[in-house]
Amino acid sequence: MPNAQVTKQNRRKFLSLFPLTVVVGVFTSIAAAGFRFLRPRITQTGSENWTDVASVSELQGNLPVPKQIRTEHYAGWAITSEARKVFVLPAKGNQVLSAICPHEGCEVWWEKDSNQFSCPCHESYFAADGSRLSGPARRGLDQLPSRVQDGKLQVLYEAFENNSAEQIKRA
Amino acid sequence: MSDFKSVSLNGTMSRWLTTTSGVVLMLLFVQFASGLLLSFYYVPSVDHAYTSVAFIEKAASSGSWIRSLHHYGSQWLPLFVFLHLFRLIFCEAYKYRKLHWIAAVILLGLVMAAGATGYSLPWDARAFFSTRVAEGLLGGLPVIGRMARLWLLGGAEISTLTLSRFFALHVLVTPFLILLIVGVRVAKQSGGNVCWETISRNAIAAGVIFLGLALWTLKFHAPLGPSVSDATAEYLPRPGGQFLWLYQTLKYLPGSLGSILGVVIPGLALLVLLTLPWLDVAMLRSLSRHSQQLIATLILGVAAIWIVGMTSASYLSDRRDPRTRQQLAKQAAEEDTFRRTPFRQVALNMSAETSRNPPPGVYATFCASCHGERGEGATQAKLKFPPLIGVTSKPHRTRDDIIGLLNDPESYGLQAPMRSFATKLTEPEKREIADWVVTLK
Numbered sequence: 071m072p073n074a075q076v077t078k079q080n081r082r083k084f085l086s087l088f089p090l091t092v093v094v095g096v097f098t099s100i101a102a103a104g105f106r107f108l109r110p111r112i113t114q115t116g117s118e119n120w121t122d123v124a125s126v127s128e129l130q131g132n133l134p135v136p137k138q139i140r141t142e143h144y145a146g147w148a149i150t151s152e153a154r155k156v157f158v159l160p161a162k163g164n165q166v167l168s169a170i171c172p173h174e175g176c177e178v179w180w181e182k183d184s185n186q187f188s189c190p191c192h193e194s195y196f197a198a199d200g201s202r203l204s205g206p207a208r209r210g211l212d213q214l215p216s217r218v219q220d221g222k223l224q225v226l227y228e229a230f231e232n233n234s235a236e237q238i239k240r241a
Numbered sequence: 242m243s244d245f246k247s248v249s250l251n252g253t254m255s256r257w258l259t260t261t262s263g264v265v266l267m268l269l270f271v272q273f274a275s276g277l278l279l280s281f282y283y284v285p286s287v288d289h290a291y292t293s294v295a296f297i298e299k300a301a302s303s304g305s306w307i308r309s310l311h312h313y314g315s316q317w318l319p320l321f322v323f324l325h326l327f328r329l330i331f332c333e334a335y336k337y338r339k340l341h342w343i344a345a346v347i348l349l350g351l352v353m354a355a356g357a358t359g360y361s362l363p364w365d366a367r368a369f370f371s372t373r374v375a376e377g378l379l380g381g382l383p384v385i386g387r388m389a390r391l392w393l394l395g396g397a398e399i400s401t402l403t404l405s406r407f408f409a410l411h412v413l414v415t416p417f418l419i420l421l422i423v424g425v426r427v428a429k430q431s432g433g434n435v436c437w438e439t440i441s442r443n444a445i446a447a448g449v450i451f452l453g454l455a456l457w458t459l460k461f462h463a464p465l466g467p468s469v470s471d472a473t474a475e476y477l478p479r480p481g482g483q484f485l486w487l488y489q490t491l492k493y494l495p496g497s498l499g500s501i502l503g504v505v506i507p508g509l510a511l512l513v514l515l516t517l518p519w520l521d522v523a524m525l526r527s528l529s530r531h532s533q534q535l536i537a538t539l540i541l542g543v544a545a546i547w548i549v550g551m552t553s554a555s556y557l558s559d560r561r562d563p564r565t566r567q568q569l570a571k572q573a574a575e576e577d578t579f580r581r582t583p584f585r586q587v588a589l590n591m592s593a594e595t596s597r598n599p600p601p602g603v604y605a606t607f608c609a610s611c612h613g614e615r616g617e618g619a620t621q622a623k624l625k626f627p628p629l630i631g632v633t634s635k636p637h638r639t640r641d642d643i644i645g646l647l648n649d650p651e652s653y654g655l656q657a658p659m660r661s662f663a664t665k666l667t668e669p670e671k672r673e674i675a676d677w678v679v680t681l682k
Contacts, residue, residue, distance in 0.1 A: 085437045089444035096267060096451050100274045100310075103303035107278050124602040125670065138605055138614075146282065147289070147296035148589040153614070222602065 111146065120217070120224040129160045129223060134167070134180050134187075134198060141227045154227055156214065157187075159199065166216040166225045167200045173207035175232050187211060208235045256442060259332075261325035263443025264450045265348070268318045269423060271451070272355075275311035276412065283362065285408035287401040290364035291468045292587050298465055300584040305462055310454065312463030315356045316482045317454060322349045323541070326514070330537045339518040344426040346514045351419050353507075356483050358411040364404060365465055366472035371480055372399055372407070374491070381500030464576060477568050479559075486551035489558070510540050601673045607662065608674065616681045626658075630681040643675035 121139045129135055134157040143150045155169035155177055169177045176191035186203060187196040194205030201210040215226040231238040282301060284293040297304040326345050329335070335342040361372040376399065380390035395402030467476065480488045491499045513520075517533055559565050600608075600615060611626040612618060618628030632638045637653060638646075646653045648663040648671070662671065 082437050085441040088441040088448075092267070092444040092448035092451070095448060096270065099455065100271065100278075100307075103307055104274070104278045106302035107304055107307055108281055109302065122599070122602045124606065127667070128603070128606065137602070138609075140599055140614075144586055147292050147300070147584070147586055149586045150589045 120219070120226055123156065123158060123166060123216070123223045123225050126164065126218055126221055126223050129158055129164055132161045132198075133182075134159050136169075136180060139225060139227060156225060156227075157200075157211075158223065162199060164216065164218070164223050165200075166214045166223070168212040168214055168227075168230070170212065170229070171207055172209050172212060172230065172232060172234075172237075173205070178211065208233060209237065212237055257446065258328050259439065260443045260446035261321055261328050263440075263447040264321045265318070265325050266423070266427075266443075267447035267451055268314055268321060268454075269419065271310055271314045271454070272318060273416065275307050275314065276416070278307050279311060280412060285362070285405050287364060287404055289587075290362065290404060294363040294365075294465060296584055298462075299580060299582075305580075306458055309458035309461065309463040311359075312481070313454060313458050313461070315352075315359060317450070318352045319349065319356065319483050321450075322352055323545070326537075327541055330534055330541065333534065335517040335533055335537065336521070340429050341426065342518060343515060344422050346511060347422050348419065350511050351415050351422065353483070355411060355415040355419070356481065358407045358415065360481060360484070361404065361407045362411060363465060364469065365467060366469055366476050367464065367466040367478045367480075369399075369469045369472075370478035371484075372403065374480075374488075378500050378503045381497035382504060383497070383501075386497070386500065462580065465579070466572065466576065467579070475568055477565065477572065479569070482552070485555045486548040489551040489555035490547075507544075510544065514540060601670075601677050603666065603670045604674050604677060607665065611658070616678060629678050632681065633679050640675045640679050643678055644671045647671050647674065 119142070121141065123137050123139055124135070137156050137158055139154050139156060140151050141154050143152055157167045157169060157180065159165045159167065171178050171189040171191065171194055173189065173192055173194050176189050178187040178189045178194075178196065181188050185198055187198075187200070188194070189205065189207070192206050194207035195203040196207070196211050197203050199210075200213065202208075212228075212230050214228060217224050229240040231240055279297060282293055282297050282304075284290055294308070297308055299305075322345065326349060329338075329342055329345055332338070334345075357375060361368045361375070376390055376394060379393055380386045382389055391397065393403070393406065394400070395406050466472070466478070479485075487503050490502055494502055514537060517537055520533055520536065559569060605614070608616075612629050613626075616629030616632075618626055618630075632643075642653070646655065647661070647666065649661060650656075650659045651661075666674070
C-alpha cells in the first residue's frame with residue numbers, strides 16, 4: 071500500500087475521533103447532570119410524626135374499629151396530605167393495623183358476617199387479629215406503632231414493602 | 242455539514258465558517274435533552290408553575306445548571322441558526338441545495354417561536370409580562386388580531402389555559418416540527434458523500450461552543466424573578482437576550498405599529514427568504530446577476546443591524562437612567578437572595594391545609610361522613626349537609642352555640658338528618674368539636 075494512502079487512512083481515523091469525543095463529551099455531561107437531577111429524593115418527614123386516631127374511651131368491643139387518619143407526604147416541591155385507613159383492635163389492647171393489604175397494596179375491608187378482613191383485589195383473607203388466613207398475601211396485616219397520649223390513641227403511620235413474608239419498612 | 246461542490250469555500254477561515262450546522266445540531270440536542278429533563282418536574286399550571294421552577298432552581302440536584310443550559314441555549318440557538326443562514330447565502334444554497342436553505346429558514350422561525358412560548362413557562366413576573374406583550378402583539382395584528390389573541394390565550398384573559406397552551410406549543414408542537422425539519426435535512430445529508438474532515442471540523446466547533454455554554458451557565462444562572470403575586474409596582478420586567486431588540490423597538494412605535502414590526506415584518510421577511518429559491522426571475526436578474534444573494538443579504542443584514550442596534554440601545558438605555566439601573570440592580574440582588582434561601586414546599590390542596598389543622602378524631606368518627614372531612618359540606622342524593630367552614634359568621638353559631646346545637650339541634654332550628662349527640666358524645670368531646678369548627682375560616 072502506498073505511503074500516501076496509509077497516511078490518508080490514519081488521518082481519517084484520527085479525524086473520526088473528534089466527533090466521537092464531542093458526542094460522548096456533550097452526552098456524558100448532560101447525562102451525569104440528568105442522573106443527579108432525576109435521582110429519587112427520599113425525604114425524611116421526621117420520625118416522631120404521631121397522629122391522633124381516637125379517644126381511648128370510645129374504643130370498646132371485640133370487633134376491629136375502622137378509623138381514618140391523615141398523613142403528610144413531602145414530594146419534591148409539594149406537601150400532599152393523604153387519607154389512610156387503619157383498624158384499631160380494642161380487644162388486643164388497642165393495637166393499630168394498617169388497612170393496606172401486604173400483597174399488592176389494596177385496602178382491606180372488615181367483613182362482619184365472616185368475622186375476617188378481606189382484600190377486594192386478589193382475595194387475601196386475614197383473621198380479626200390481622201393474621202394471615204389465606205390468599206396470595208405472604209404475611210398478616212401490618213401492625214403500626216401506637217401509644218396513648220392524653221387519653222388519645224396515637225399512631226405512627228408507616229408503609230411496608232409488599233409481597234414479603236417479613237415486615238420490611240419502606241424506605 | 243455540507244460540502245458544496247458548486248461553490249467551495251477555500252481557506253482555513255472559510256472552512257471554519259462551514260461549521261455552523263454542527264453547532265446548531267449540538268445546541269438543538271442540548272435544548273431537547275435539558276427540556277426533557279425539566280419536564281420531569283415542571284407543572285404547567287398558574288398555581289404551581291413558579292413553585293416547580295423554584296424547586297428545580299433551588300432544590301433539585303444540578304437543576305439550576307440544567308435550567309440555565311436550557312435558558313441560555315435558547316438564546317444561543319437562534320444566533321447560530323442566523324449565522325448558519327448567512328453562511329448558506331455565501332454558498333448560494335438557495336440555488337444548489339434548496340432543501341438545506343428552506344430547512345434553515347423554517348428552523349429559524351421555529352426556534353424563535355420555541356423561545357417565545359418557553360419564556361412564559363416559569364410564570365414569574367418577567368414571564369407574565371412577556372405573555373402580556375405577546376398577547377398585545379398578536380391582538381394588534383390587522384384583521385386577524387382579535388381571533389389570534391383569543392386562540393393564543395384560550396379565552397379573553399390570560400389564565401391557566403394560556404399557560405397550558407404555551408406549554409403544549411413549547412414542548413409538543415414546536416419540538417415536533419423542529420425534529421421533522423432536522424430529520425428531513427439530516428436524512429438528505431446522509432444520502433451524500435461523508436467528508437470526515439468537514440464532520441470533524443463541525444464536531445470541534447460544536448465541542449468548543451458547548452464548553453463555552455457549559456462554563457457560561459455555571460457562572461450565570463437563568464433568571465427567576467418574583468412570582469406574579471409578589472412583584473411590586475416598581476418591578477421592571479426585561480425579556481431574554483433574543484427578544485431585547487423587540488422590547489426596545491416597541492418603545493419607539495405607537496399602537497399597533499408594534500405588531501406590524503414585531504410580527505408582520507419578521508413573518509414577511511421569513512416568507513421572502515423561504516421563497517428565495519424561486520425568486521430567480523428575469524426581472525430581478527436584469528438588476529443584478531446575484532439578485533437572490535442580494536435579497537437574502539439585505540434581509541439578514543438589515544435584521545442583524547436592527548437586532549444588534551436595538552439590543553445595544555436597550556442595554557445602554559437601562560445603564561444610562563440611574564433609577565432604572567438602581568431598580569434592576571435591586572431586582573438582581575433580590576433574585577440572588579431568593580436563590581440562596583432554602584426551598585420551602587407548598588401545601589398542595591385543601592387536604593394539606595387540613596393536615597395543618599386536623600379535625601379531632603371524634604369529628605372524623607361522628608361528623609365527617611355528613612359534613613365532609615374538613616367541614617366543607619356534602620350532598621348525598623337529595624340530602625344536603627351544610628358546610629361548617631365559616632359557620633361562626635352566621636348568627637347563633639358561637640363555640641357555646643355549637644355545643645348547644647350538638648345537644649339539641651331542634652332548638653337551633655335544625656331538623657333531621659341532624660341528630661342529637663347529647664348522649665353519644667362526652668362534654669370534652671363536644672368542646673373539642675366546637676373548638677375545631679370555630680377555627681374553620
